[in-house]
Amino acid sequence: MIEAAIEGLWGILHWKAFALMIVGITISSTLVAMPGIGSKTAIALLLPFAFVLNKYEAVALIVSVWAVSNTANSITAILFSVPGGGGSQATIMDGYPMARKGEAARALSAAFTSSAIGGVIGALVLFAAIPVLRPLVLLLGPPEFFMLVMLGVAMVGALSGKAPIKGIIVGAFGLLISMVGIQMISAVPRFTFGSIYLMDGIGLVPLTIGLFAIPELIFLATRGTGIADVPLHDLRHGIFQGMRDVVRHWWLVVRCSILGVWIGIIPGLGSSVADWLAYGHAKQTCKGARESFGTGDVRGVIAVDAATNAKEGGAMIPTLAFGIPGSSTLALIFGGLVIVGVTPGREMLTTQLDVTFSIIWLLIIASIMTSVLCLLFTRQLALVTKIRPTVLFPTILAMAVIGSFASSNQFEDVLVMLAFGTIGYFLRAAGWPRPPLLLGLVLGPLAERYMWTSVQIYGPSFLLQPGVLVIFAILVVSVAYPIWQDQKFKQLLPREGV
Amino acid sequence: MRLQYRTLLTLCLIGVFGFVVVSTWNLPIQARLFPWTVGIIGLGLLALQIFRELRPAQRVEVAEASGADMDFSADEASAVGRAKTIELFGWVYGFVLGLWLVGYYIAIPLMVLLFLLRHKESPILLLLLPIGVWIATWAIFDRLLHLPFPRGELFEWLGVL
Numbered sequence: 062m063i064e065a066a067i068e069g070l071w072g073i074l075h076w077k078a079f080a081l082m083i084v085g086i087t088i089s090s091t092l093v094a095m096p097g098i099g100s101k102t103a104i105a106l107l108l109p110f111a112f113v114l115n116k117y118e119a120v121a122l123i124v125s126v127w128a129v130s131n132t133a134n135s136i137t138a139i140l141f142s143v144p145g146g147g148g149s150q151a152t153i154m155d156g157y158p159m160a161r162k163g164e165a166a167r168a169l170s171a172a173f174t175s176s177a178i179g180g181v182i183g184a185l186v187l188f189a190a191i192p193v194l195r196p197l198v199l200l201l202g203p204p205e206f207f208m209l210v211m212l213g214v215a216m217v218g219a220l221s222g223k224a225p226i227k228g229i230i231v232g233a234f235g236l237l238i239s240m241v242g243i244q245m246i247s248a249v250p251r252f253t254f255g256s257i258y259l260m261d262g263i264g265l266v267p268l269t270i271g272l273f274a275i276p277e278l279i280f281l282a283t284r285g286t287g288i289a290d291v292p293l294h295d296l297r298h299g300i301f302q303g304m305r306d307v308v309r310h311w312w313l314v315v316r317c318s319i320l321g322v323w324i325g326i327i328p329g330l331g332s333s334v335a336d337w338l339a340y341g342h343a344k345q346t347c348k349g350a351r352e353s354f355g356t357g358d359v360r361g362v363i364a365v366d367a368a369t370n371a372k373e374g375g376a377m378i379p380t381l382a383f384g385i386p387g388s389s390t391l392a393l394i395f396g397g398l399v400i401v402g403v404t405p406g407r408e409m410l411t412t413q414l415d416v417t418f419s420i421i422w423l424l425i426i427a428s429i430m431t432s433v434l435c436l437l438f439t440r441q442l443a444l445v446t447k448i449r450p451t452v453l454f455p456t457i458l459a460m461a462v463i464g465s466f467a468s469s470n471q472f473e474d475v476l477v478m479l480a481f482g483t484i485g486y487f488l489r490a491a492g493w494p495r496p497p498l499l500l501g502l503v504l505g506p507l508a509e510r511y512m513w514t515s516v517q518i519y520g521p522s523f524l525l526q527p528g529v530l531v532i533f534a535i536l537v538v539s540v541a542y543p544i545w546q547d548q549k550f551k552q553l554l555p556r557e558g559v
Numbered sequence: 560m561r562l563q564y565r566t567l568l569t570l571c572l573i574g575v576f577g578f579v580v581v582s583t584w585n586l587p588i589q590a591r592l593f594p595w596t597v598g599i600i601g602l603g604l605l606a607l608q609i610f611r612e613l614r615p616a617q618r619v620e621v622a623e624a625s626g627a628d629m630d631f632s633a634d635e636a637s638a639v640g641r642a643k644t645i646e647l648f649g650w651v652y653g654f655v656l657g658l659w660l661v662g663y664y665i666a667i668p669l670m671v672l673l674f675l676l677r678h679k680e681s682p683i684l685l686l687l688l689p690i691g692v693w694i695a696t697w698a699i700f701d702r703l704l705h706l707p708f709p710r711g712e713l714f715e716w717l718g719v720l
Binding site: 109110112113226227229230233234236237240244246247249251252275278279280282283284451452454455456458459462463466467470472475476479482483486487488490491492493508509512513516 | 564565568572575576579582583586587589590592593594596597598600601604605607608611634635640643644647648650651652654655658659663667670671674675678680684688692696700703704706707708709
């Protein structure tokens with residue numbers, strides 16, 4: 062294990078991997094500041110580069126974009142009261158009032174510092190989890206893995222919106238799309254309609270770019286204006302005060318980081334849950350917080366940013382150990398790892414342990430570097446948000462089309478992007494969540510393989526294995542509970558006149 | 560009107576899931592098992608969803624937004640927003656058609672230039688951005704990644720280049 066840890070560290074510290082990590086951090090910090098152009102779009106656009114990189118370089122580029130996406134999005138939240146992403150909504154609650162009181166630099170500094178510490182704590186928990194997870198993963202067989210994959214798709218589906226049934230259906234739709242192409246066991250073409258292109262299946266890259274980048278670009282251009290139409294606050298005074306605040310409230314940082322890690326471990330619960338839970342926790346447990354929170358209390362900023370960044374380390378645990386990405390962004394990272402020949406799951410804790418460690422090191426290094434970068438270039442990053450959509454739309458559309466084409470050098474990939482761009486837009490317009498589709502697409506081949514292997518070994522009775530029954534029970538509860546909550550909430554609406 | 564559109568989408572999905580189940584009927588069991596499992600479970604859930612959408616008492620409920628996914632904004636839902644959206648999709652589809660007809664090296668800067676012209680951007684930007692995007696395409700994707708960008712079909716038909 063020590064050798065793997067050292068090998069992973071050297072892999073990341075190689076000049077090319079390190080340079081790619083800085084590129085990833087810069088791209089992520091720049092793009093996440095803009096609503097609509099989040100880390101998902103950035104990773105999708107960068108995935109084609111993975112084809113020409115080795116495993117450490119691909120990890121450095123792709124994982125760094127994701128790992129730090131919750132840090133820079135505090136800039137727009139604090140300065141303009143505009144959440145840069147799901148994880149920065151609660152930052153506004155106290156960050157923006159602080160900025161209005163002239164304490165923008167203090168709030169930003171506290172956010173970046175707690176974010177860095179949260180990221181490191183998340184990575185350390187991931188590190189500590191490896192010795193525990195290794196024997197556990199080796200105990201599980203194909204039936205349990207099949208049910209785990211189904212659990213992952215169902216949970217992300219059920220928890221990724223206000224309509225759990227819709228989410229699960231979209232996840233199942235993703236599983237169906239993954240079936241397009243030559244079936245791996247029988248070598249029979251499925252849903253190819255005689256097309257040679259479809260024999261290889263639908264590509265992850267063009268589908269993702271279409272599903273997320275195109276609707277988001279349309280959204281961005283429909284708004285018509287840049288987000289930062291307000292003057293920047295004073296960003297010089299208070300930086301050290303913000304750092305001191307984090308040190309003074311270190312116990313709050315640790316508590317919220319652990320809370321973030323726990324949220325991350327549960328598939329389907331994203332940053333938008335972690336930030337509000339951490340904010341609520343801080344409000345309930347900090348002295349005098351009930352009165353001061355919402356008026357510009359630095360503890361509100363610290364709690365949220367520590368939790369959202371620590372969440373990433375926790376989210377990596379099911380992704381790496383069981384091959385279940387807890388979100389669509391992690392599904393993309395999963396796809397990126399597959400491109401470079403690394404399959405998340407059992408391999409990551411055995412033969413590819415060095416890659417797992419490289420991810421842990423990357424989480425630590427990238428978290429610290431991003432915070433320093435954000436502290437140094439806050440003004441410049443804030444200015445990026447002033448770029449008009451009329452400039453962004455054609456530039457990103459061009460990159461999206463080239464990125465789609467680059468995945469297999471076929472024009473049909475661009476058509477796939479176009480088709481899923483349209484599907485993504487209509488799904489979004491009708492209130493159907495899109496992330497479960499991506500998860501279904503990525504996990505479909507794995508699920509089918511595990512299912513067939515289980516049937517071959519145990520016959521239909523594989524469904525009666527004790528492990529399978531336990532996971533099935535968790536699946537039923539995790540799907541039924543949000544539906545029950547949903548119904549309960551809707552029953553209350555007419556009575557309360559909401 | 561919105562509800563009808565939503566229900567139409569649900570019906571489309573029922574069609575897709577139904578097609579998956581029916582079209583795999585004659586495939587060997589190895590290729591049929593997983594599509595049937597997913598297809599039948601999906602059809603069951605879709606039946607529940609369509610029931611919820613068609614029940615008069617539930618109609619308000621199904622108009623919910625997706626929540627964690629990016630919500631459909633009021634700007635986009637307005638008449639102006641819809642017109643803008645149609646125009647933007649026109650740009651996307653037109654761009655892809657352009658790529659097919661005249662190839663990447665012409666279609667990309669041309670689309671950038673026309674889009675900037677349409678939105679009355681400054682002459683400096685009109686000059687710099689298309690050239691910048693073209694250089695990025697050539698340097699990163701041609702020189703670095705060696706992408707074999709296809710020639711436009713139009714040139715194939717005309718027998719030039």
